[in-house]
Amino acid sequence: MLTRRDWLLLGLLGGGSSSSLLRAAEHLPQSVTFKGVEKFQQVVARAMAENWAALPMGARVAQFGLALRGTPYVGWTLEIDDRVESPSVNFLGLDCWTFFEVSLGLARMIGRRKSAYGPSDLLREIEETRYRGGVCRGNYLDRIHYLDEWFTDNAARGNIRYVTREVGPVVRLTGRANDEMSLNPKLYRYLRASPALVPQLRQLEARLEKVPFDFIPKDQVAACEGKIQSGYIIGIVTNRAHVYCSHVGLALRTGDGACRFMHASATYKKVVVDKTIHEYLYSVKSHAGIVVGRPR
Known part of the structure; x- marks a missing residue:
């Protein structure tokens, strides 16, 4: 039998999202x-x-x-x-x-x-x-x-607005699996402890692979950075196999008019305000482009 929380999750009761109540x-x-x-x-x-x-x-x-x-x-x-x-x-x-x-x-x-x-x-x-x-x-x-x-x-539930297409021209990612986790379960504490979760995870990954995924190529990002505002969520799309996005951070417009990439950096070992977004993309060969969300 569905609980009130379940009905809220399904959106069949009024009053906003479950966590607002x-x-x-x-x-x-x-x-x-x-x-x-x-x-x-x-x-x-x-x-x-x-x-x-x-x-x-x-x-x-x-x-x-x-x-x-x-x-x-x-x-x-x-x-x-x-x-x-x-x-x-x-x-x-x-x-x-x-x-x-x-x-x-x-x-x-x-x-x-x-x-x-x-x-x-x-x-x-x-x-x-x-x-x-x-x-x-x-x-x-x-x-x-x-x-x-x-x-x-989060876009479907109104927490962000998915604005990638509004920011710049997009291309569609095709012909790639999205199964990095199920291929490497020993890297994840929960999956090591409960191997039975791996087939279920693979089912989730297979569903994600059917969702069209468009992104702004990195050679187009410099031209459209002016449309990106501070606090926008910037997903870094990768050329690596078995995953679509490899990193994420926030946009920050600085006093010099630049739009920089603010992120927790494994290179710097801390949270930093880094290069402009397009410069950051070109600093890593495997970076392919970006997707963009505006927080609401």
Whole structure:
């Protein structure tokens, strides 16, 4: 029998998304799921003192991204348990995915005016964007694991607007599998512990492969950077086999008029404001282009 949460997920009850009515589904204790509470409190206190909630959404996301600049790069920060999946945040170390996601989550959170915010407030926002349909039931495959699906799922639910075609000319990616995870299950803690998840994951990947995927080629990006605003989410499309997107970050328009790429960098080992987006693309041979989302 479907619960109220299930009906909300299916969009058959009014009143907005499930997470606007329900608290985050915290399936593990916050001692496991939330690291760096002091840093969280510092960033939120500054945001409230400077009234970042009044900023347009994109500028707000970028402001939180800047507040996280210098945070160490730490890979695999989403792999927090062997079996139980739960929304999580780690302010002590970020990878490319958690950097943009935490910046977006903080921007969404601070827009819900309150006198004070705690870890559960941010975990609720993370659940809304990290999990398919905005709901985590404690299962590893509830989580959106591929960036192309993150864009389409969150655009369908109104969390972002998928603006790739509005920004620049696109080409369609064809003839490539999207199965990096199922081919390499030993790299993922949950998949090592539960091999039975791998065939289910492959079914999800096969569905993603049927969704048309268009992107702006990197030789077209310089000409259209003027249409990209601060806080836009920039997915880096790759030429590598078995995956569509290999990296992600945020756009940042700087005082010199440039549009730079802000990201958690494995090269610099921290969150940085890097080159312009097109210069960054050309700095890595395997980068093919970009997809773009505007936060809402």
